[in-house]
Amino acid sequence: METTVKRSHPKGLWYLFGTEMWERFGYYLMLGIFSLYMLDGWNNGGMGFDPAKKSDIYGTYLGLVYLTPFIGGLLADRVLGYRRSIIMGGLMMATGYFLLSIHSITTFYVALFCIILGNGFFKPNISTLVGNLYSGDDMKDKKDAGYNIFYMGINVGAFICNFVAAYMRINYGWGHAFAAAGVGMLIGVVVFLIGTKHIKHVDVIKPVKEGDMSTGKILGLTVLPMFIFGIIGYMIPGNFLGSDTNDAFIIGCIPVIGFFIYLAFKAEAKESRAIKALLAVFTCVILFFAIFHQNGDALTVWAEDHTDRNMPTAVSNVADKLGMAQVVVNNDIVSADQATFDKTIEEMRAKEAAMPAVSKEEIIAKGKYSSEIGQLEKSRKYFATLPGDQIPAKGTNLKLYSTELYQSINPFWVVVLTPLVVGVFSWLRRRKKEPSTPTKIFIGLVITALSALVMVGAVFATNDLTMKASSWWLIASYGVITIGELCLSPMGLSLVSKLSPPRITALMMGGFFLAISVGNKLSGMLSSLWEEMPQKENFFFLNFGLVLAAAIVLLLMLKWLNKVMKENNVA
Numbered sequence: 001m002e003t004t005v006k007r008s009h010p011k012g013l014w015y016l017f018g019t020e021m022w023e024r025f026g027y028y029l030m031l032g033i034f035s036l037y038m039l040d041g042w043n044n045g046g047m048g049f050d051p052a053k054k055s056d057i058y059g060t061y062l063g064l065v066y067l068t069p070f071i072g073g074l075l076a077d078r079v080l081g082y083r084r085s086i087i088m089g090g091l092m093m094a095t096g097y098f099l100l101s102i103h104s105i106t107t108f109y110v111a112l113f114c115i116i117l118g119n120g121f122f123k124p125n126i127s128t129l130v131g132n133l134y135s136g137d138d139m140k141d142k143k144d145a146g147y148n149i150f151y152m153g154i155n156v157g158a159f160i161c162n163f164v165a166a167y168m169r170i171n172y173g174w175g176h177a178f179a180a181a182g183v184g185m186l187i188g189v190v191v192f193l194i195g196t197k198h199i200k201h202v203d204v205i206k207p208v209k210e211g212d213m214s215t216g217k218i219l220g221l222t223v224l225p226m227f228i229f230g231i232i233g234y235m236i237p238g239n240f241l242g243s244d245t246n247d248a249f250i251i252g253c254i255p256v257i258g259f260f261i262y263l264a265f266k267a268e269a270k271e272s273r274a275i276k277a278l279l280a281v282f283t284c285v286i287l288f289f290a291i292f293h294q295n296g297d298a299l300t301v302w303a304e305d306h307t308d309r310n311m312p313t314a315v316s317n318v319a320d321k322l323g324m325a326q327v328v329v330n331n332d333i334v335s336a337d338q339a340t341f342d343k344t345i346e347e348m349r350a351k352e353a354a355m356p357a358v359s360k361e362e363i364i365a366k367g368k369y370s371s372e373i374g375q376l377e378k379s380r381k382y383f384a385t386l387p388g389d390q391i392p393a394k395g396t397n398l399k400l401y402s403t404e405l406y407q408s409i410n411p412f413w414v415v416v417l418t419p420l421v422v423g424v425f426s427w428l429r430r431r432k433k434e435p436s437t438p439t440k441i442f443i444g445l446v447i448t449a450l451s452a453l454v455m456v457g458a459v460f461a462t463n464d465l466t467m468k469a470s471s472w473w474l475i476a477s478y479g480v481i482t483i484g485e486l487c488l489s490p491m492g493l494s495l496v497s498k499l500s501p502p503r504i505t506a507l508m509m510g511g512f513f514l515a516i517s518v519g520n521k522l523s524g525m526l527s528s529l530w531e532e533m534p535q536k537e538n539f540f541f542l543n544f545g546l547v548l549a550a551a552i553v554l555l556l557m558l559k560w561l562n563k564v565m566k567e568n569n570v571a
Helices: 002-007 011-039 051-065 069-080 082-100 105-132 140-171 174-198 215-235 244-266 269-296 298-306 313-322 338-354 360-383 403-430 437-461 471-499 502-527 536-567
Strands: 325-329 397-401
Touching: 011 051, 011 082, 011 105, 011 140, 011 174, 011 403, 051 105, 051 244, 051 502, 069 082, 069 105, 069 215, 069 502, 082 105, 082 174, 105 140, 105 471, 105 502, 140 174, 140 403, 140 471, 215 244, 244 269, 244 502, 269 298, 269 437, 269 471, 269 502, 269 536, 298 403, 298 437, 298 471, 313 325, 313 397, 325 360, 338 360, 397 403, 403 471, 437 471, 437 536, 471 502, 471 536, 502 536
Parallel strands: none
Antiparallel strands: 325 397
C-alpha cells in the first residue's frame, strides 16, 4: 500500500488538471476567433475594425494577459491565498467572456479588462498549487512529470475548443461562441471547488520575513511606474519598436523587470543565487515564446495562403453537415482576368455600401451579400497558387479545412506526445540518468530551433510560393516544436516551483509569465517582418538563429544552473 501511494500522483493534481483544461478551453476558444471577430463587419455581428487596429488590440491584449500574473502572484503569496485568487480570477474571466457575447463597443473593452485581470489572479496561482502538491520529499522527484500531466490538461482544452468555436460561430454567431467560452470557464471553477478538499493543505500564505518589502510598497514601486513608463513609451515621438503600443508595452515592463533584479540582489545569499538562476532562464525562454506564439500569426497566414487545405470527400461530407468546412467556388467572376475581377468586386462593394441596414431582415441580407463578396475574394486567392488541374470546374466548389482548425494541431501533439516524453524521462530517472530541469529546457530550445528548419523545407516545397505546400509540413513543424515545448514550458513552471524561495513562489511564477508576456510581444514584432521578407525561407532562418542563440547562451550557463539546483537540493 505504501509503495502504491508513493508511486502515484497526488489526487489534487487531477482536479487542477480539470480546472486548467476548462479554463484553457475558454481562453483559447476566445483567442482563436478574436482576430476574426474584430475584422468582421459591424452588420455581421463583428467589431468592424481595420487590420492595423485589430493587430494593435490583439498584441496588447496578449501581452497584458501574461503581465498581470505578476500582480496576482504577489497578492496570492502575501494576502489572498491561492485558492481564493483562483476562484476570483476564474469568475472575472467568465464575466469577460460573457460580456464579449454582447455586441457593444463599451462591453468589448470592459470584457478584455476583466479577462486580463482575471488571468492575473488565476494563471500563476494554479501553477503554484501544482508545485506545492509535490513539495514533500516523497513526491519531489515526480514534480517534472506532474507538470507535464498538468500541461496536457491545458492542451486538451486548447484542442477541443477550436471545433466548438467553429461550430458555434458558423451556426449561431459570434455571441454564442464567446458565451461557450464563459460556460467552459464556469465549469472549471466548479471542478476546482469540488476538488478543493484535496488542495487546501498546500494553500498556505507565506509570512513576510524581516527586511522584506511590504506588499503596498512593491505595488507602488512596480505597478504605478509600469503605467507611467507605459504612457511615456506611448507618447515618445516616432516608433522605435514598430508601433506606439509596442513602445508602451516594452518600456512599461522596465520597472517590473527592475524589481525582479532588485529582488535578486537584495535577498540573502542562497536565495539570491536561486532568483538569479531563475531570471537567467526567464531571459532565454523569452525567445522560445517569441517563436512559439507565431502559431497564431505567421503560421496562420502560412496555413491560409500557402497550404493545400483541400478536404478528402469522406471528411468534407461530414464537415459540411456540421457547418465546419470553408467553401471556395469557381465561377465566371472568380475565373475572370484580374482587371475584370477587380472591377466586379468594386461594383459589388458599392452595392453593399448602398444597401440599407435598419431592420433585422435588411441587416441579415446585407451580411449575406458581404459574405458572398468575401467568398469570391478568398476563392480567387486560394486558386492563385493551385495547379490548374486541381481547380474545380466552373459552377462547382472545393471544401477546405478551416484555417482556425490548424490551431488544434499543436495541442493535439501535446496530448499525444506528453505520455511519450514523460515516459522517456521516467525511464531515464529509474536509471539515474534523467537530465536536470535546466538541461531539459536547453534541449527544448534546440528542438524548437529545428522546427523552424522544417518550415524552411515547406517554403522550398512551394517552389518560391508559386505552389501550395502540403498540410504535412505544418503538421510536422508543429510536431517538432511540441517536443521542444514539452521539454521547456512545463519545465519552466517546475523550475520556478523548485527554486523559488517559498514565500514568493507565486510572485516568481508571475515573473515566468512576464517572460511569456514579453515573448508574446516579440512574437508579434517578428511576425510583422513576414510581409517585408520576399524570401520567406529567410524569415524561418531568422527564427532558427534566434532560438539557437538562446540555446547556446543557456548551454554556457548550465554548469552554474545545475550547481544552484544541487545547492537547493533539487534536480
